């Protein structure tokens with residue numbers, strides 16, 4: 514048994530996962546809004562301790578809030594993949610986290626916030642097959658590269674619950690948005706790998722908990738189809754002479770819907786679109 518509460522908004526959503534004995538934040542949202550969400554997390558914890566902050570990858574809207582929460586809940590440990598922990602030590606990555614967070618702050622009219630973006634600390638790194646004890650069940654790390662090199666999903670065999678990294682696609686309304694930023698082939702492998710786990714519930718980054726074996730199976734099938742069709746479409750348009758900007762517009766028309774807008778800032782869409790086009794048109 515577990516409960517899942519959503520925290521944050523506007524692209525900085527993350528979750529509080531609780532069992533009868535353990536609690537974990539799944540990701541941690543934007544740096545700029547983290548301080549303002551501590552009260553909300555405390556309310557949802559109802560006096561319980563926070564055991565973990567479990568990160569799916571190193572992006573600013575997932576890992577950026579973690580140093581603020583690690584300070585507010587000193588008993589918790591931050592868990593990520595090994596490569597994500599390395600990314601947080603790179604000045605270029607820290608600079609991008611700060612830039613993207615500043616852009617989110619502007620959107621939310623946050624004029625000032627304490628900058629802890631260079632202080633993202635990981636207490637424990639996990640790799641494929643490592644488990645996290647949630648008391649009533651375990652969460653097993655499942656390496657799912659493709660969105661980033663560092664993307665990790667987590668699976669509970671007991672609950673058949675998949676906490677999905679963005680690699681498998683983000684479900685926004687009825688639309689599955691491809692999120693392959695570093696490799697199309699790795700993304701397809703990661704979708705197939707997570708599909709084979711037999712999940713009966715999928716928690717999507719920024720989104721909702723999808724429940725039901727048939728619903729989960731249908732998602733994986735649709736996600737593979739969406740990826741294949743999007744790749745074929747982009748390759749065709751590129752072969753016909755469309756420029757990079759025109760390809761971005763095509764992606765925007767298909768995937769930047771009213772539902773997507775709620776969870777992805779326009780700046781992040783444009784940043785990602787360039788990578789997605791490269792992944793889908795440069796590999797075989």
Ligand SMILES: [Zn+2]
Nearest residue numbers: 570572660679
């Ligand atoms: Zn991401």
